[in-house]
Amino acid sequence: MVLSLSSHNVIQYLQDAGLCSSEDDVSDKSELPGSSKNNFNILVTLADNRQLLLKQERNVNNNDAAPHELFQEWLFHQLLQQFPVLGNTSAITPLVVHFDEENSILVRSYLSEYVGLATLYHNNEIFPQEIASAIGTTLAGLHRATYNRREYQNFMATAPQGEFRYGFYNPAQGLGSMGPEIFGTVPTDALKFYVLYQQYESLESAIADLAYSWNPSCLTHNDLKLNNILVHSRWEQLDNCLVRLIDWEACSWGDPAFDLGTLLASYLRIWLKSLVVDPTIELEESLHLALTPLEILQPSLIALIRAYVNAFPMILEYRSDFILRVIQFAGLALIHQIQDTITCHKYFNNAELCMLQVAKSLLTMPEQAILTIFGISESEILNPVAKIHKFPQPVKEQQLLRIYYEKTRLRGC
Ligand SMILES: Nc1ncnc2c1ncn2[C@@H]1O[C@H](COP(=O)(O)OP(=O)(O)O)[C@@H](O)[C@H]1O
Numbered sequence: 167m168v169l170s171l172s173s174h175n176v177i178q179y180l181q182d183a184g185l186c187s188s189e190d191d192v193s194d195k196s197e198l199p200g201s202s203k204n205n206f207n208i209l210v211t212l213a214d215n216r217q218l219l220l221k222q223e224r225n226v227n228n229n230d231a232a233p234h235e236l237f238q239e240w241l242f243h244q245l246l247q248q249f250p251v252l253g254n255t256s257a258i259t260p261l262v263v264h265f266d267e268e269n270s271i272l273v274r275s276y277l278s279e280y281v282g283l284a285t286l287y288h289n290n291e292i293f294p295q296e297i298a299s300a301i302g303t304t305l306a307g308l309h310r311a312t313y314n315r316r317e318y319q320n321f322m323a324t325a326p327q328g329e330f331r332y333g334f335y336n337p338a339q340g341l342g343s344m345g346p347e348i349f350g351t352v353p354t355d356a357l358k359f360y361v362l363y364q365q366y367e368s369l370e371s372a373i374a375d376l377a378y379s380w381n382p383s384c385l386t387h388n389d390l391k392l393n394n395i396l397v398h399s400r401w402e403q404l405d406n407c408l409v410r411l412i413d414w415e416a417c418s419w420g421d422p423a424f425d426l427g428t429l430l431a432s433y434l435r436i437w438l439k440s441l442v443v444d445p446t447i448e449l450e451e452s453l454h455l456a457l458t459p460l461e462i463l464q465p466s467l468i469a470l471i472r473a474y475v476n477a478f479p480m481i482l483e484y485r486s487d488f489i490l491r492v493i494q495f496a497g498l499a500l501i502h503q504i505q506d507t508i509t510c511h512k513y514f515n516n517a518e519l520c521m522l523q524v525a526k527s528l529l530t531m532p533e534q535a536i537l538t539i540f541g542i543s544e545s546e547i548l549n550p551v552a553k554i555h556k557f558p559q560p561v562k563e564q565q566l567l568r569i570y571y572e573k574t575r576l577r578g579c
Pocket residue numbers: 198200201202203205219261274275276277278280282393394396412413415
């Protein structure tokens with residue numbers, strides 16, 4: 167890296183890149199709050215009210231971190247430039263206006279009239295089905311348009327200058343091996359998480375099975391959490407431009423069930439983070455006492471899956487176990503989120519413990535988990551879509567029991 171971007175040199179940088187002509191063009195610059203990773207993010211407001219977000223990857227030379235993430239976003243941008251047919255929905259149009267590979271700097275147009283979906287849900291405590299449907303339709307459109315298309319796959323295999331790419335990264339991974347160094351890096355409370363994780367043999371084998379069945383077949387976003395989805399602030403008055411998927415830094419050739427599972431996990435986290443946890447309250451009771459009950463989220467969860475399948479019905483012919491894999495990937499995403507909480511915030515308590523139990527159920531008993539999570543069976547979810555598209559129904563309607571007793575009571579874990 168040659169240049170280290172800061173608020174002192176950002177204007178000069180924009181001038182050199184031809185993105186603004188003089189100091190007077192800039193009316194404000196501020197570091198972006200809430201950005202998660204090792205990137206440096208700075209938001210610059212130009213005098214004509216245009217806003218640019220500059221991101222610099224700080225860990226390019228750090229071998230522990232996944233490098234060249236900004237390159238991936240730029241590659242996605244290039245893909246849509248080269249194959250414009252892919253970008254015919256504004257929801258996935260990338261916002262990249264400049265990429266500087268040498269300094270690992272990416273500049274995006276900033277959409278000030280949009281808000282993050284996590285913020286919208288958090289502030290308003292409403293979960294409109296049309297938003298979930300718009301996301302499902304958008305995601306399915308991307309997966310369908312790229313599914314099994316060799317030309318897009320080859321394009322996404324392009325490596326950064328001087329690097330080689332031997333294959334696509336399989337994100338269906340467990341926690342990996344743990345050595346004694348763990349005692350120095352995680353708080354004592356959090357060791358419980360690793361002990362439990364290692365004790366659950368069924369969990370490990372379910373993850374191994376998921377990794378084995380991971381089937382890279384289309385372009386995937388790979389980091390589809392609510393923070394990476396923007397919603398127009400006037401979404402109620404608009405029919406389209408409702409949602410935008412952003413932060414394409416992890417995109418690659420992947421398994422479509424992974425994206426949908428990650429998204430599902432983000433919704434489930436709203437429920438799981440709202441549990442009332444206390445050492446004196448049993449897990450079952452906590453799940454029951456959630457401030458945002460699962461029932462409030464269920465219409466959105468169902469709308470998301472139905473919209474996805476409606477826009478990409480063939481997925482159920484390509485993958486008869488698609489919905490089960492989505493559920494399992496949701497479980498895996500929850501496990502990775504607990505691990506992130508531990509490593510980034512040095513934090514693990516009963517809420518994370520509940521999350522682990524739910525994640526385990528999703529991974530090891532996905533059939534039963536469908537009933538619990540959605541409140542209805544797989545065939546009930548798919549029925550309205552099946553009527554339109556006439557695809558085969560799930561093989562058998564088993565005599566399934568809910569994982570939880572009435573409402574959200576956890577069973578068998
Ligand atoms: N182009 C954009 N328009 C509006 N908001 C954005 C844009 N890009 C990023 N943001 C906001 O900034 C946050 C962090 O940006 P993101 O690219 O997701 O960084 P990180 O890699 O840190 O997750 C997003 O969650 C979103 O709220």
